[in-house]
Amino acid sequence: MSSALLELRNAVRPFLENLSAGDCAIVAVSGGADSLALAYALIKEAPDLAINLIAVTVDHQLQSGSADQAAKVQVELKAMGYQEVIIEKVSVKEESGLEADARAARYAALDAIAKAYGATQIFLGHTRDDQAETVLLGLARGSGTRSLSGMAVLNGKYARPFLQLTREQIVAACNEVGLKPWNDPHNENAKFSRVRVRNSVLPVMESEIGPGIAAALARSAAILRDDADALDEMAQAVISRVDLKDLDCAALAELPRAIRSRVLRAAIYSAGAPGGSLSADHLSAVESLVTSWHGQGEASLPGGVKVARISGRLSLLARP
Incomplete structure (x- = not known):
C-alpha cells in the first residue's frame, strides 16, 4: 500500500x-x-x-x-x-x-x-x-x-x-x-x-x-477553537442562571466582554433573530445599551427583535 x-x-x-x-x-x-x-x-x-x-x-x-x-x-x-x-x-x-x-x-x-x-x-x-x-x-x-x-x-x-x-x-x-x-x-x-x-x-x-x-493557519484555528470552547462554556454558565428576556445591565457590565457578547448573542437569538443573522454592528448596538448608556433608543435587530434598556434592565422582544 x-x-x-x-x-x-x-x-x-x-x-x-x-x-x-x-x-x-x-x-x-x-x-x-x-x-x-x-x-x-x-x-x-x-x-x-x-x-x-x-x-x-x-x-x-x-x-x-x-x-x-x-x-x-x-x-x-x-x-x-x-x-x-x-x-x-x-x-x-x-x-x-x-x-x-x-x-x-x-x-x-x-x-x-x-x-x-x-x-x-x-x-x-x-x-x-x-x-x-x-x-x-x-x-x-x-x-x-x-x-x-x-x-x-x-x-x-x-x-x-x-x-x-x-x-x-x-x-x-x-x-x-x-x-x-x-x-x-x-x-x-x-x-x-x-x-x-x-x-x-x-x-x-x-x-x-x-x-x-496553510499549516500555520490551521494550527491557529485549532488554538482558537480551544479558546472559543472555553469561552462558550463560561458564557453558558451565566446563561443557565439568567432570564434571557430580562437581563440586569449592571451584572452584564461586570462580565468580561468576551463572555458578555456571548450572553447577548444567545439572548438575541432566543428572542427570535434568525440563526446566523447577527453582525458585529448589531451586537455593538446592544452592547452600547449596557456599557455606553446615554438614554439612546431601542436597538432594532433581524427577525423583528427589539432590545431596549428600561430601568437598568435589557428587555428583548420580537415584534412583527
Whole structure:
C-alpha cells in the first residue's frame, strides 16, 4: 500500500472505530479529489468494522450538465464498491450569496438523508488547505474567535477526517489508485472569494512570507477553537442562571466582554433573530445599551427583535 493511500486510510479509521457495528454512515461526494479520496478510504476500511456506508452526491442544479456529472459520480462510486449511492437534487435560493446558499442547501439535504436512514455520521472531505482558506476569509470579515477557529473535526454528526491532510496528499493518493476527480468550474471562478483566496492570496503569502502558511493557519484555528470552547462554556454558565428576556445591565457590565457578547448573542437569538443573522454592528448596538448608556433608543435587530434598556434592565422582544 502506498504511503499516500495509507495516510488516507489511517485518517478515516479512528472515526469508523468510534462507531458501532451495524451503524450507518454517509459520505458526501461531489466528485472532486477530496471527496472521492474520502469515499475510497472509507469503503476500504468500513467493511472490516461492519459499518454500512451510503454515498450521497448533491446536484445543486447550478451548472448545465450537472445531472450528467452527478450520474458519472454515481457510476464511479458504484464501481468503487458502494451499494447505495443517492443523487439528491436541491434548489439553491440565492439570498445570502451563492456560496453560502449552496452550502446551506447541501447541508440541509445531508441532514434530511441522515435522518431518513438513521445515519450516525456524515463524512466530509475538507482538507487542511480548506481550513486555511476558511481562517483567512474569517480574518477578512473581521470575525471573532469562533469563526476564526475554522471547521471542527467533529461537529455533531459531521466528521472531517482529512483536516490534517493537504490537498497535495489527497491528489497524490487519487493518482496512485487511479481515481479520476472532477474539476468543478466553480473552483476556478474568481468571482467567489474562496477561489481568490485559494488561487491568489495563499500563493502570494507562501511566496512572500515563506512556506507553511496553510499549516500555520490551521494550527491557529485549532488554538482558537480551544479558546472559543472555553469561552462558550463560561458564557453558558451565566446563561443557565439568567432570564434571557430580562437581563440586569449592571451584572452584564461586570462580565468580561468576551463572555458578555456571548450572553447577548444567545439572548438575541432566543428572542427570535434568525440563526446566523447577527453582525458585529448589531451586537455593538446592544452592547452600547449596557456599557455606553446615554438614554439612546431601542436597538432594532433581524427577525423583528427589539432590545431596549428600561430601568437598568435589557428587555428583548420580537415584534412583527
